[in-house]
Amino acid sequence: MNEQGPYFDLVVERIVEETPDSKSVVLRVPDELKETFRYRAGQFLTFGVTVDEHPLVRCYSLASSPDTDVEHKVTIKRVDEGRASNYFNDHVLAGQTLRVMKPAGIFCLQAHEAPLVLFAGGSGITPVISIIKSALATTSRKVTLVYANRDEASVIFKRELDALSSAHPEQLDIQYRLDSVDGFLDAGTAGALIAEASGADFYVCGPGAYMDVIEEALAANGVASESIFIERFVSPELEALDHPEPRAETSGDPVVTIYLDGNETEVTVGEGETVLEACHRAGLDAPCACLEGYCGACMALVKGGQVEMKRNDGGLDASQEAEGWVLTCQGLVRAGGGRVEYPDAN
Numbered sequence: 001m002n003e004q005g006p007y008f009d010l011v012v013e014r015i016v017e018e019t020p021d022s023k024s025v026v027l028r029v030p031d032e033l034k035e036t037f038r039y040r041a042g043q044f045l046t047f048g049v050t051v052d053e054h055p056l057v058r059c060y061s062l063a064s065s066p067d068t069d070v071e072h073k074v075t076i077k078r079v080d081e082g083r084a085s086n087y088f089n090d091h092v093l094a095g096q097t098l099r100v101m102k103p104a105g106i107f108c109l110q111a112h113e114a115p116l117v118l119f120a121g122g123s124g125i126t127p128v129i130s131i132i133k134s135a136l137a138t139t140s141r142k143v144t145l146v147y148a149n150r151d152e153a154s155v156i157f158k159r160e161l162d163a164l165s166s167a168h169p170e171q172l173d174i175q176y177r178l179d180s181v182d183g184f185l186d187a188g189t190a191g192a193l194i195a196e197a198s199g200a201d202f203y204v205c206g207p208g209a210y211m212d213v214i215e216e217a218l219a220a221n222g223v224a225s226e227s228i229f230i231e232r233f234v235s236p237e238l239e240a241l242d243h244p245e246p247r248a249e250t251s252g253d254p255v256v257t258i259y260l261d262g263n264e265t266e267v268t269v270g271e272g273e274t275v276l277e278a279c280h281r282a283g284l285d286a287p288c289a290c291l292e293g294y295c296g297a298c299m300a301l302v303k304g305g306q307v308e309m310k311r312n313d314g315g316l317d318a319s320q321e322a323e324g325w326v327l328t329c330q331g332l333v334r335a336g337g338g339r340v341e342y343p344d345a346n
């Protein structure tokens, strides 16, 4: 851990315009942070940015591969009215310093022998291309990519993917699908692709509706859950804030002092409620992303009291846990009150 909590300062090496609505940010990782920023194909970085004076925490997958690229590269696609994605596309420049957490995530290339079938849609290609590059460089597994996009202009990494396909014609098969030409991928077509590839490992990352179709087709084909890997590019912060679970407080509920964005607030944490849920219910804009204990976006330092995590699926490592960090999306307050401090995102 460093003096700024979970964040490290990384300088932007350069910006690459990928499509009219997406850009890559290549980060400079200094020698002393090389070990900290070592990653597995498919993992992501979590950024703390300030947009219109509002601190935001967002995850972006590494589109580079630890096996073929020296650089750390993330690629960000604009979301309509999205705050961070448009900030990255409009304002982030080479030479700028960004606040970045170390790599995390479990949507990774596994040490299996099975062929790989990867379904990517739009910006969902970012972790998928990383996995493809590593699979081609380090295994002889057959790789099939089904990559859906709105139209030709929105296909991210087209040139890089075509170069990989030319370099590995026997190993890599790419099926581009354009909504403007082929329509949306339906469950029947997805099911046929899945049936043809029985025994494969299936990776899925893309817009919600696209993922729903693939997941339905995987289930209909009886694919075992051990062979299915899914990454959701959610921004659940808004949903959580818009629909906080109503909860009846009881007089015995612990009260925790929350430090967030320079302010302190007393928050009552109900039984079975996580610290993050309690913050959102109290109207605090506490950061989060995956809500499942693997991304680290909601981590905070326990400065008093006892907070126990329901699960930690890789969002924190042992040294962070030892220092008192918890994933607040998983944190239950065990006794008394306490104090929990979110790191400053700017």
Ligand SMILES: Cc1cc2nc3c(=O)[nH]c(=O)nc-3n(C[C@H](O)[C@H](O)[C@H](O)COP(=O)(O)OP(=O)(O)OC[C@H]3O[C@@H](n4cnc5c(N)ncnc54)[C@H](O)[C@@H]3O)c2cc1C
Pocket: 044, 056, 058, 059, 060, 061, 062, 074, 075, 076, 077, 078, 079, 080, 081, 082, 083, 084, 085, 086, 105, 123, 126, 127, 231, 232, 233, 234, 235, 238, 289, 290, 295
């Ligand atoms: C593990 C992981 C990896 C990811 N990797 C990538 C990646 O590689 N590339 C990538 O491009 N993205 C990736 N994402 C998604 C990314 O983290 C962001 O969710 C995405 O960029 C949108 O963030 P935003 O701040 O631009 O949008 P937000 O501001 O969070 O807005 C999201 C949506 O909510 C709407 N909205 C905004 N404000 C309000 C409001 N006040 N009330 C109601 N609705 C509102 C917006 O119109 C928009 O449709 C990843 C996410 C995760 C969890």
